[in-house]
Amino acid sequence: MSAVQETLQALRRSIAAIEPAASEAGRRFTCGAPAVDGLLGGGFLRAAVHEIFAREDADAGAAAGFAAALAARAAADGRRVVWVRQGFSVAETGALHAPGLAALGLDPRLLVVVTGPDATCVLQAGAEAMRCPALGAVVIEPWGDPKSLDLTASRRLALAAEQSGVPALLLRIAATPRPSAAATRWSAAAAPSRPLAANAPGHPAFDITLLRHRAGLEGRRWRLEWHREHRLFREPAPLSRPVVSLPAGRPAAPDLAPLARTG
Amino acid sequence: MLGLTPGLTLADARARIPHLVAVDMDRAADAALLARLADWCDRYTPLVAVEEPDGLVLDITGCVHLFAGEAGLRRTVMQGLARGGLTVRGSVAGTPQAAAALARFGRKALGRHDIVPPGEEEMAVRPLPAAALGVSPEVLLALTRAGLKTVGDLAERPGAPLAARFGADLPIRLARILGQEDIGISPRRPLPPCLVERRFAEPVAREEDIDAALAGLAHRAGRILAERGEGGRRFEAAFFRADGRVTRLAVATGRPTRDAAVIMRLFRERLAALADPLDPGFGFDLLRLAVTACEPLGESQVSLDGRMVEDEEVAALVDRLGARFGAAAVLRPAFVDTHIPERAVRMVPAARLDDGGTAPPCGWPVERPADPPARPVHLFDPPQPIEALAEVPDGPPLRFRWRRVLHEIARAEGPERIAPEWWRDEAGEEPTRDYYRVEDATGRRFWVFRQGLFGEAPAPRWFLHGIFA
Known part of the structure; x- marks a missing residue:
């Protein structure tokens, strides 16, 4: 089977070489918000590791939602997504809820959830999954700052991603950002949503910061809203705020004509 | 020799040999x-x-x-x-x-x-x-x-x-x-459909030799399966040590296979994951590979878009992960048609990637796609008790305390009333739940519910059941 598959990959590569535009699209996946994609040079690199930190421990849900939404974007062509979690994360932040992921736009039929007893196992399973080029995305979720997740381990993940072309989303809950081999590093937090009718919570909103970008600017901050119907992120219009009411007897804008000197 | 025979009483035996040591019978041993x-x-x-x-x-x-x-x-x-x-x-x-x-x-x-x-x-x-x-x-x-x-x-x-x-x-x-009727025996282990073995004149102990011998057996088993048009789903390797100890290792695949490389990769994962490594002692004098479960496997045609190859690869990955971390660690959500949130999904082993008709063909049902998600990303099982302050009789909480942190509610939606399933036996005692989607002042969204209604006994209690993205 591997010979057949090598042939297919070679064919795909040669086709990709003929079509430069398509190859660029194959190398990246977008998040849907032009400002973010533009800064990243056309979207998230597929063959790379993207680290997503929860800004605070309580932002675990927001970070997981951000990762799930990105995985849904990366695996939009119906490839499978492997989500590797640590047993402790399940106790601490709850189990992944398939109907909730479905509601976000990540099809649970494509999902394989691997649970490891400790961070080392999580990273091992993640690296093993990263070597399988047939996946759409791999989410790796160790808890905290494990010793085993050092520069070497993240470098190993990055190499696996380069070889297979599968994006790795390294989801870091209760962790502090440290140097790693990730192409981009994000900090995600929940943001107040735009309320619907009757003050109901609106679409999931995220406050994300680009902490590190290997090939460009960093330190930018956005407020993104996930529209699950279209499966894309959007930058919402700025929140409406009260403006100063217009004076009754005068024009709203100052008169640009110079005043005539009198007397 | 000593005059002792089975069935002799202890007193009689002591009479014959005064310094007899008597030990209780240990049936388990x-x-x-x-x-x-x-x-x-x-x-x-x-x-x-x-x-x-x-x-x-x-x-x-x-x-x-x-x-x-x-x-x-x-x-x-x-x-x-x-x-x-x-x-x-x-x-x-x-x-x-x-x-x-x-x-x-x-x-x-x-x-x-x-x-x-x-x-x-x-x-x-x-x-x-x-x-x-x-x-x-x-x-x-x-x-x-x-x-x-x-x-x-x-x-x-x-x-x-x-x-x-x-x-x-x-x-x-x-x-x-009298030998007029033969009913055979009831063996301890069922006879596997396919069995290959290799005997060594001298016991082997080197890891490389064992690996090579096992690979040879996998090839032979693969050839036998190919002749029958079958593939194996479960393989069991038995290592017979020269001193009589037998170690058995089993691996399972999600799809029938007869590819020796695939089988060997699984066994290597399994051997690497052994808590107590395969101790060859004085060496193994017999290696046996049994295919304990077979399924028909025809020659397969690769479809042009390569999707089938991808499925095969994912299945192989699931098998490898299952061999290393145990099949119970590699799961896949299966749809259950119920409104009770903690029962709405069942995690099943991912080894079978085709879900056997458990998921609806059109995907998971998502109500009102233009609205925000109605179900959380993370679900707590069991739900986490919280202290909440809410309007009577069915208002959303105004604030609640969870894990010692006070959350002031800025927006809320609900209630979504989920009644227990009366057709289940244990449902009789469970009170009705009123679920609220709430967002606190910092923008974190939670799924909380009130168990029971006001004015009923026992007094209603509040729980946090999930976290939204």
């Missing part, structure tokens, strides 16, 4: 030893049955040519067991019952038969006492009183009166022991 011996006997035939409390029955049909005939096989087994310090009696006969009776009750005086030629069972067992039939003590007593003391006495009589007087069981036992 006896059974464990017997199981180990049965494991060891697996090397002679895959069909080994345990006859409690002290017997082993080996079905050696089609195996004897490997050991220079029946006599050679019997000698090899007996010598092997004798080396272990055991006193063994063994017989070879046409039926397991005849062989067992001869081994247990055969005596030199009665014309001992270690190996009974085919068709001569009747002659061999005739001199044996009636106890060799293995009937209950009452029936044995009745037989003795009737003067039927040997198997031969019974064999001459017609079956119907015997059945009428001593139970229908007796003629059947008689037929089996």
Whole structure:
């Protein structure tokens, strides 16, 4: 089977070489918000590791939602997504809820959830999954700052991603950002949503910061809203705020004509 | 030698040997030893049955040519067991019952038969006492009183009166022991559909040699499966150590396979994940690979878009992860048609990627796609108790405290009332739940519910059930 598959990959590569535009699209996946994609040079690199930190421990849900939404974007062509979690994360932040992921736009039929007893196992399973080029995305979720997740381990993940072309989303809950081999590093937090009718919570909103970008600017901050119907992120219009009411007897804008000197 | 025989009372034995050491019988240890011996006997035939409390029955049909005939096989087994310090009696006969009776009750005086030629069972067992039939003590007593003391006495009589007087069981036992009826044995392990093995003249202990031998077996098994048009779903490798210990390792695949490379990769994962590594001791003298579950597997056609290849690869990945971390660690959500959130999804082993019709064909139902998600990303099971302040009777909480942090609610939606399923037995006591989607002042979204209604007993309690993105 591997010979057949090598042939297919070679064919795909040669086709990709003929079509430069398509190859660029194959190398990246977008998040849907032009400002973010533009800064990243056309979207998230597929063959790379993207680290997503929860800004605070309580932002675990927001970070997981951000990762799930990105995985849904990366695996939009119906490839499978492997989500590797640590047993402790399940106790601490709850189990992944398939109907909730479905509601976000990540099809649970494509999902394989691997649970490891400790961070080392999580990273091992993640690296093993990263070597399988047939996946759409791999989410790796160790808890905290494990010793085993050092520069070497993240470098190993990055190499696996380069070889297979599968994006790795390294989801870091209760962790502090440290140097790693990730192409981009994000900090995600929940943001107040735009309320619907009757003050109901609106679409999931995220406050994300680009902490590190290997090939460009960093330190930018956005407020993104996930529209699950279209499966894309959007930058919402700025929140409406009260403006100063217009004076009754005068024009709203100052008169640009110079005043005539009198007397 | 010492004048001691089985069945002797302890007082009598002490009278003969005053310094006798008496130890309580340990049935569990006896059974464990017997199981180990049965494991060891697996090397002679895959069909080994345990006859409690002290017997082993080996079905050696089609195996004897490997050991220079029946006599050679019997000698090899007996010598092997004798080396272990055991006193063994063994017989070879046409039926397991005849062989067992001869081994247990055969005596030199009665014309001992270690190996009974085919068709001569009747002659061999005739001199044996009636106890060799293995009937209950009452029936044995009745037989003795009737003067039927040997198997031969019974064999001459017609079956119907015997059945009428001593139970229908007796003629059947008689037929089996006389070799007239063969029901075979009930082996400890079912006979696998495909079995290959490799014997070594000298025990091997090097890891590379073991790996190479196992790979060779995988190739042979693959060829046998290919001839049958089948693929294996479960493989079991048995490592027979020279000192008699047997280690068995099993791997399972999500799809039938006969690719030796795939099988070997799984076994290597499995070996790497062993908490207690495969200890070769003085070396292994026999390696056996059994395919314990087979399924039809035709030659496959690769579809042009390569999607099938991808499915194969994902299936192989799931198998590898399952071999290393255990099948229970690699799961896939399966849809359950219920409104109770914690039961709405069942995690099933991912080894079967086609979900067997559990998921609806059109995907998971998502209500009102233009609205925000109605279900959380993370779900707590069991729900986490919280202290909440809410308007009576069915207002959303104004603030709640969870894990010592106070959350001021800025937006809320609800209630979504989920009643217990009355058709389930335990549902009778469960109160109704009112679910609210709430967002606190910092923008974090939670799924909380009130269990029970105001004005009902017991007083309603609040829980946090999930976290939204």
